[in-house]
Amino acid sequence: MLKLRNGVSLVALALMAGGGMARADEAADLAAMIAAAKAEPPITVYAVTGKIVETAEAFSKAYGLQATGKKVNESEQAELMIREAQAGNVVGDLAVAGDLAVVMGQLIPEGIAETWLPPDLAGSIAPGAQNPLIIVSDPHVWAYNTAVYDKCPVSNVWELTEPKWHGKVAMMDPLAKPAYADWFNQLETHHDAEMAAAYAAQYGKAFDASAGSATAAWVAALAANAPLISDSTGVSDAVGAPGQTEPFFGIMSTAKFRDNLTGKTALGICAGLQPFEGWLYPGVGALATGSKSPNAARLFVHFLLSAEGIAPQTIDGKVSSNTSLPPDPNEVSGVGTHLDKLMVYDTATAVEDLDRRQDWQDAWRLALSK
Structure with a gap:
């Protein structure tokens, strides 16, 4: 029988505690975790x-347990977890694809949340996705209207700061979607050389860094070029809706490409865009430390890292951190062949992203007003 560190069996501890507070050891086998979760x-x-919602139903059926899935945006997830912890009344046992910077910079340090790596899957998850555990990544890609253009009309992100694309770039609001402000910081922290190289490729001269980073200059110039700011549906419609003669160019989640199937959009990934065709937005698994069902919550994490558990998301282009699971062959955007051209989020600087978030939002707001 599986033993905890203190020698007490997991199942016995679950029974002694009335089934409420048992925790599976990180070396626990799956059978013991299921028994404790029950x-x-x-x-x-x-x-x-x-x-x-669909995933929770599949989990409940697979294990004979009751799980409920609720769609909650990033900022609300964090707020709920904080308030529930303060009230001592945890409702959300697990948050998936929440605000990684807030999870790393606030929820974990304050003891509100933790992450857990299934030991039996560690060999299939890249080291950079293990601590914190990234369950799935959402590709946000630069896209164009394939009904109007035979190929992507943009080859370099610096083109988007030029008069030709004034008022014709669509994206979500970095002021309302903090992940985009974090993306800016990731670019500057880890990929400013690539942004400067893209500038040199576009203009035939080196970027003058005396006034700041290439990333900061690009962000300011993009904001000053009057982009269309909208929600995810508004962005995909502006770019991909049929019947346009001069459609927008934009960046969005590959999940929006599913509208291609109904003819609502005609979206294509901008292949070859320098320096990146987009970026991968990481979804961390944040376990509420005050949960009365820690084993069931961890079992759900394990389920999400399985083919069955992640299937409802990979059909939309999302990428499992379990490298043994290939992209869904029926996914519409074809992002599986573009993954090496997307910026990968470096979780090591997530706290710095949180610290700099307001600075990037202020810079964006200021440039928009010019």
Whole structure:
């Protein structure tokens, strides 16, 4: 029988505790975790995608446990977890694809949340995605209207700061979607050389860094070029809606490409765009430390890292951190062949992203007003 560090069996501890507070050791086998989970109350899982409802139903059926999935956006996830912890009344046992910077910079340091790596899957998850555990990544890609253009009309992100694309670039609001402000910081922290190289490729001269980073200059110039700021549906419609003669160019989640199937959009990934064709938005698994069902919540994490558990999301282009799971062959955007051209989020500087978030938002707001 599986033993905890203190020598007490996991299942026995679950029974002695009335089934509420048992925790599986990190070396626990799956059978013991399932047994302990069955003695715990039902769980609720927050996620930014509505597909979590379907996933929770599949999990409940697979293990004979009760799980409820709720679609909750990033900022609301963090707020709920903080308030629930303060009230001593945890409702959300697990948050998926929440605000990584807030999870790393606030929820974990304050003891509100933790992450957990399934030991039996560690060999299939890249080291950079293990601590914190990234469950899935959402590709946000630069896209164009394939009904109007035979190929992507943009080859370099610096073109988007020029008069030709004035008022014709669509994207979500970095002031309302903090992940985009974090993206800016990731670019500056880890890829400013690539941004400067893209500038040199576009203009035939080296970027003058005396006034600051290439990334900061690009962000300011992009904001000053009057982009269309909208929600995810507004962005995809502006770029991909049929019947346009001069459609927008924009950046969005590959999940929006599913509208291509109904003819609502004609979207294509901008292949070859310098320096990146987009970026991967990481979804961390944040376990509420005050959960009365820690084993069930961890079991849900394990389920999400399986083919069955992540299938509702990979059909939309999302990428599992379990490298043994290939991209869904029926996914519409074809992002699986573009993954090496996307910026990968470096979780090592997530706290710095949080610290700099307001600076990037202020810079964006100031440039927009010019």
